[in-house]
Amino acid sequence: xxxxxxxxxxxxxxxxxxxxxxxxxxxxxxxxxxxxxxxxxxxxxxxxxxxxxxxxxxxxxxxxxxxxxxxxxxx
Numbered sequence: 001x002x003x004x005x006x007x008x009x010x011x012x013x014x015x016x017x018x019x020x021x022x023x024x025x026x027x028x029x030x031x032x033x034x035x036x037x038x039x040x041x042x043x044x045x046x047x048x049x050x051x052x053x054x055x056x057x058x059x060x061x062x063x064x065x066x067x068x069x070x071x072x073x074x075x
Contacts, residue, residue, distance in 0.1 A: 024038055
């Protein structure tokens with residue numbers, strides 16, 4: 001634990017690496033878990049696929065679990 005799945009429009013390799021490293025650092029700092037416990041994936045979707053492949057299949061069915069949706073805090 002934890003497993004973090006990042007889904008985004010396509011980004012260049014340096015941007016992806018920077019983001020993943022920063023997310024990793026925050027999880028290590030806030031949760032205090034060992035680095036061996038963290039797993040992070042980065043999946044890219046074209047803008048025209050986003051609604052169908054991410055919003056409709058992952059966000060909408062799990063709205064009760066979302067902490068932030070479209071920039072709006074739900075807590």
